[in-house]
Structure formats: C-alpha cells, structure tokens
Amino acid sequence: MSLLAPVTRPLDATQAAHLLRRATFGPNAAQIRQFTGMSAANAVALLLADLPVPAHPPHPNGGGEWHGNPFSQMDEGPRTNSLKGWWTGLMASNEAPNVREKMVLFWQNHFVSTFQVVNDARFMYLQNQVMRRHALGNFRQFVIDITKDAAMLIYLNGNGNVAGRPNQNYARELQELFTIGRGNYTEDDVQAAARVLTGWRVSGYRNETSGAINVTFNAAQHDTGNKQFSASYQNRVIQGRRDANAGDTELAELVDMILAQPEAARFICRKLYRWFINFDITAQIEQEFIRPLADQFRQNQFNIKGVLETMFRSQHFYDAAVRGAIIRSPMELVIGTLRAFNQTPPEVTNVAPFFQYTNYVWQRSRELQMDLMDQPTVFGWRPYYDTGFYEIWISSTTLALRNSFSDQMVTGNFRVGSNRLGIDSIAAAQAAADPTDAEKLVDHFDNLLLAVDLTKAQKDFLIDTIMVNNLPRYEWTNEWNEFTRNPNNNTRRMSVKMKLDSLLTYILRLAEYQMC
C-alpha cells in the first residue's frame, strides 16, 4: 500500500514542475512558481477542478456554428479543421492548469473513433462532447454512453449489428480494448456480446438535408434469445428481451457483468498509469499501486476523478525514478513548448489567427505521427500499448522533425496574424529569478523545460561554449546588465538575444527535452 500513500510535505519546484508536466500539457515559469510550496492535496484539487463547458467550435470561415447543420461534403474539410483546431486550442490555452483536456485526449485514445472512418465531423464533435462530459466522471455510465454514441456506432459497425447477422466488431473491442483486456474473455463471449448489442441504429449520418442526429433502439432488429457467457464471466446468461427497453436493459447488464470482474478496473488503472506515470508495470507496481487503486475505483462506483486524485497525490508519482520516464507525445511536445514560452492561442473568437495557430500545432503533431482523432487503428497510438512503448514515437525521421520544430520555435518565422509564433528568448530569460547569472539562468531553463537534471558537463558546455563562447562567465552578466540598462539599444538587445536563441536551440534539441 505504501506506493499509494500520499505525500505530505509541500511540493518543491521539481515536484511542482513534474506534476504540471504530467497532469497537463506543460507549465510555464509562473505556474511552476505558483505550485511550488503548495501541498499536493491543494495542487491536485486545483488541477482537478471542474471547468465550464466550452462554447461550440466555430467555422474557420466566418466563425458561425456548424454542429447542428446538415452534413455537407463540401464543408467537411473546414469542419474537420474546425474541430481539430478547436480542441487543440483547448489543450494549448493555459490560464489555469487543469487536467481535463489531457484526460479527454486519454479517453479519445481509449474509445477510439476517427475522422478517417466516421467521415462526419458533426458525429466526431458529439463524441468529443461525450468524452469531455465523462472525462473525470463515472466510468460505468461513460461505457454505456459511448456504446450508444453515434460516431462509435459507425466506427465499430454497431449500426450494422442485427439479429441473425451479428457484426462482432464493437463487441470484441468493448472487451479487448475498452473495459477488460485480452485474455479475460473468450471468442464465445465476443459472439454473445455482439448479440446483446444488436438493434442500435443511427439516423442522420451524412444526411445532407437535416441536421438531426439520433441513436435509437430498434427492437425488431434485436436478438431476443438468451446470451450465454463463458466461465470468464461465471457462465452468466443475459436474458433475451423483446420490449422497447431491451437494448438499454441488456446493455446495462452487459456492462455491469464486465465491470464486476476485478480485472476491468485494473485494466483501466494500468492504462492511466501508462498515460500519466510510466510504461513499466512491474510485479511490485501491480501489487502495490494498480491493485489497490483498482479496488478504490470499484469501491467508488468507478469514479474517475477519485482515481486521478489518489494517483497524483501518491508518493510513487513523485518518485525520482519515474521522472523523465515518458517520451513526450507529439501533442505534449508541441503544445508543451508553446505553453512553456507563453505562446498560447489567440482568442477562439478571433477566427483567422486562432485557426492559423491551431492548424500549425496539430499539423506538426500529425507529421510526428499523432494525428488528432485519427489514430491508425482502434488500438490507439502504438506508444501507449505496444512493445517499446513511448520509444515508438521516436524514429530517425520523427526525431529530426522534432528538432526542426524546436528550431523553428526559436527562429520564430511562422506568423499568426500579425504576430510571430515562436519563443521570445529575452522574455523567457526575464522570467527567471536571476537572469544575470548564467548558471542560475541555465538552471532555470533546466527546471522549466527538462524533466531530468542536466549534468555539470552539459551545463558547462551550454554556458561556456554556447553562451559566452569560452570567455569568462561574468561576460554574460555584463552583457545582460548592459542590455537592461539600454533596453532600446538594438545592438545590446541582439547581442543577448543571439546567445539566448542559441542556448535554447541547444536545450530544445537535447534528448532530455523529448522526455517528461
């Protein structure tokens, strides 16, 4: 139980930065300062605070709402950009650190549906709302609602699952990926669950004349026979029904039957562990972290927020051994970089620059192989389940692209409206407690940007070779002081800027920068 025990001492700067890097898309310097010295309980309470439901995504051309309109093939591209950009904007905006959007992303990668397959942005938005509604809520209700979600019924063919000719796609993934995991059900259970789930119908899909989208249960297409499950589910029989509520009743029984297995809660807790803490679930982690956390999950009737609270307050979460264990996902890298340097998105109502910004972000993430709401398979992104885990994000190509992204951020030659999108290195230095001292400045960037501490040799290289070009270190102090005395002198400004740009280029190209 010791691993779940909460930390009692106030968070130091390293712990505060770690918590913010993991629970959100990354902190800026002010937020790390804000969280330093707080109790973990208070810090986590802030991160888990409820947020208002965001306004609907605006159309990139003109800003009007589109989610209630009929389908339009011509407008599908702009709507896709609208939804991807709108969600990206929620992840990148950083007024008060909060876990919600990182959890919505977790769930979207758990209950995967994709634009590629669903091909109707309105459906994808409806599903995104379901995920945001339940992101920190009740997992049981979440599973039920996602089963009846219009996009999911299209994505995993629940819409075509009828009595007599069952389509097993959803029934399989419900068990394998969404609730209990491989090895805890049989092929017969897949077939039985498919029969339980027969009869759900979507209307309004890609309908070009009406904006109405409905999911209904059609009793005539429901398999009314009894469904026999295997010993994996204690040979449970779900009794076949033929009334108008048969679909809901049997679905609830199916979900309860699955969630009653202790393995289900563990399966979800392991997945959360791999999202927020580390890939490596050792026997000790399983016994002392996953099992008790899963027990708590079940006892709390599958309340998700409670699990997160326990996780983020636990001693194990702050263990130095797991710091830096995760390789940042492309969204974490790109958004984290922007947030660290206060490059937050323009107001969503400022439509043109907002979508320039957000398009830039999700397109970078896409070329780094994390296409928002477009996972390659229903399994989600490979780094969260496959051999090698987070290292899968890194290949010869993606690593080079990651570096070229951070170079671009330092050069700042991408424009959003009339503004440069990139790092203001002078402002970044000014955010440090003492920018006159080269060592303290490098330490500041170390804690702001890197999950693991640089070695002395690395810091020496950054200071002596990059910042002062083998001159004595007080030369930096002199230069910085000259600049602050004459902030409008362009020569002075450029002199410190070039050194800071070069310093940041190197730091952001470090292997260490890829981690969190």
Added chain:
Amino acid sequence: MKRRDFLTAATSSFFLPVMLDGYGAKAFSPTSPFMRALAEVAEATDRILVVVQLSGGNDGINTTPPLDQLEVYLRNNFRPGVAIPENRILRLNGQNTVGLHPAMTAMQRMYNEGQLSIIQGVSYPQPNLSHFRANDIWFTASDSNRFETTGWLGRYLDDRFPRYPAAFPTAQMPDPLAIQIGAIPTTTLLGDNTSMAVVFQDPDAFARLVGDKPNVPDTATTPGYAGDRIKFIRQQQVTSVAYAGQIRTAAGKGRNQATYPTNNGLANQLRIVARLIHGGLQTKVYYVTIGGFDTHAAQTDANDPTTGAHANLLRNVSEGIAAFQNDLKMLGVDDKVVGMTFSEFGRTAVANGTRGTDHASAAVQFVFGKHLKGGLIGRSPNLSDLVNNNQLRMQFDFRQIYSTMLRDWFATPTSDANALLFKEFGTLPIFSDIVTGFDEPLFNTKNLRMYPNPTSATLVIENDALANSAGAVRIVDLAGREVLRQELTSGQRKVQMDVQQLPAGNYIVQVQAGQKSFSGQVSVMH
C-alpha cells in the same frame, strides 16, 4: 566536445560513435553461439527482402476466390453482396481451383509469368483474432501463447550484424541494415537493443532534415527509466546522422524506369525502395505498409461486389507490386530482390449483415520475385469445412514462409534459422531450384572441410559422405545463378573445384550428397 568537432564527426563517412560518450561505451553481450557462423555465411549474400504489410486482416477468400467451390461461395446466404460473380473471377494459367479478384489483373500477369507464388491457408495454431495480438505474433514469430519482444527480421539482422548500432556503419556495411518507409518503427524489425531499421517517408527530405544540426555533448549517465530513454534517443540521433549521407547518395544515384500507378500509397513506397536499391544501397530488408483491410462493413459497393473498398485495396496491392517488379527488371536488379506480403489474419467465410466480414484465421499470402517456382502452394480453402463456425482451416504455419526466406533466400543455415524462429519449421517450395538445396539433415559442418578460403585457384571440399552418395557440389553467385558444378564421384571423399575463371567476389557453395546438404560461403580473390 566542441560543436565543430561534432559536426566534423557527423559528416565524415565513417562516423565514430565512440566520440559520443554513452554510445561507444555501450556494452553488448557476447555474440550468440550461431552468430559467427551466421555472419560467415550470410555475409555472402547481397539479397534483399521486401516485406509488404497488409494491415487490418485481408479477406483472403475474395482475394483468391475458390473456383472449385463456387456453389458454396456463391450461395445466397454465404456472402450475399460480397462474393465475386463467377464470370468476373480472374483465371490463372494451369489453375482451376482458385482465381484472383477482378481488381488484380496486374498480379494475374505476374502469376502467369511465374513471378508470383500464392500460399493458401496461412495461419498458426490457436490463432488470435485481436489485431494487436495477431500482429505481434506475426511480427515476432512467436507461438500464440508466448510473448516475444523482438521481431523476426530484427533478430535476423541483429545476429547477422552483431554490435549494431554501436559499431556501425562499417566499411563493409556502410548502409542501413533495414529501411522502413513510414514513420513509426515496426516490431518486425526490432532487435534486442533497438530497431534495426532507419525509418523515413522520403529519402530526399530525410537527408536534408537530419543534415548538420547542432547537438550537445552526451555526458549524462542518468540511471533508470529516464537514462534508458536518453540513451535510446541519442542512439537514434547518431544513427540518423550516420546514415543520412548514404541515403542521400543512393537516392541521388537511383532512378525509376517503370511507370507506377498514381494515387497508390503502396506504389509510392515501393517506388522509393526500387530507387534506393538501384542507387546501390546494400540494405537487406525493406518494409512497407498498406492499411485499411479491416473490412467489417461495406467492403464491396452495394450494387457491385467487384468494386468498393476491398477492390481498391487489392488493386493498389496488385498494381503497386507489379510496377515494382517491372521496375526492378528494367533496372537490372530483379535478381537480388524477393518480396512477401503478410496480413495479421483473414476474415470470416460467411459475410456479416453489413456487406463486410469479421476477423478469422487462415488466409492467403503472396511471394513475388524473379527466382520463384511460382504457382499455388496449398489447396483452395475448403469452404465446407470451417472451424469455429466460420473460419478456414490452416494449411501452413506463417513461420514456414519465414523459415523459407531465412534459409532459401538469405542462405541462413538451418540450425540458425530454427534458432531465430524458436523452432524448426522447414521450408515451402517457393524458390526455384537454383537457390534451394538446404534440406535436412545437414552435414556436421565440423566434419565438412572447405579450403582454402579465401581462395584464388582451387577450392577443396572434403567429407566422408561425399564418397558414397550421389549428388553434386555447386557454386552459386550472389544472384543465385549457378556458376560451377561438379558431380560427386563414387569413392572420392574430396571434391576439387577450379575457381580461377570466376570473377573475384563472394559465392555460396552448396553441397548435396544423398539426403544431406550443406551450404557455406567462399571468397574468391585474384
């Protein structure tokens, strides 16, 4: 290290990883027992394997419709709206049990010209129908109930090129061991320490991208998880920089001669592969992927079962592979290339209610190339003898194909191939005679002597078994062509081959004596 030193190191053609702390010092376990032997034999071949992954689980039944069971296949309740009408099934020369999907005319030609082998009913015992698990089984070549963390080709390359990546590139192997066209490394090419592949989408962009960007000295030896990640990322940096120049050079020298179909992602990938092969890369394995085969619904158009999603996929596969094969031929490099497809499973024999098919075991796979026997391996799948209601029976274990690739194509000694695949699988009659001849049982290589090696004039092969069996000793060049042959003479335990006329280079010696065979490498020097 100074930045300039780093850049100098990075751009020199024989990059010395030892210059970056953390790499040079990386400890590698001593070579496995068979590794040295493997390196000796396999080094001899410059053969290339191209792996084409059909991701999602391809419907094998519609890919090669069973001509001999049309009454079942076309029955109203079997595959309504999905089955290909009899008059649209493509016919194959000399073959009346299976045909091809109508979208596959390009592969029909390849088959008729002997450049395509069709292997039916490929699966493994206790098949798994989860995409993830089934892929993993195919990637790692594990049994259904075992878990492996390295890929079958990763293991092969790891053993053939020990101390990769720390000690690479080398003068003998200056090029990437494997290239995957894509972005996310496949488990198939995962070795013990790292992926054996360099991964990119576009060779030109790749070289520009990794170019000569700054880096920071790597002095950190952070322990634990973070340390492992740091080491891994740095290794990727070093590997990319080290190979970028070679890839750029090959991409610059290489040309495509054939016309490739447009709007065909697989063809685009294969076009790059052909160009790199022609450009002179010694890379042994190329890996390309085409997705979308998980056709649970609408795999055919509502009014025409010969068109739709699955037809488009098969057309891309067929036209992409045929253009590639044609290109290789025009470029004069088809002697050294063979390709194979795989898909994690097949699909149910009976269609579901949404003009689609669900996951099921056993499906057809293809091998393509110049040196094939061609034809059909296995029987048309029996649609009246389904297992678990709705699935085809297995005819071949997929590892028989792997084993054939390792032994008959890469000339891997049988015992080593068995070790790489965890057990003995034997081979399938995929390759034409000139490259086969590795049948059991092997000579004990300790008793078979072959000397001198390297040699300039004669090569002597010596073993008691040669005196009392019928058979021959053959010397085969790296393209698989027989260049010398000598029949065994009764009573003579020694065979002497005159190699003076052979161009300098590496050759494979194949000995066949009765039921025994041996293959080894010899270098001819003048």
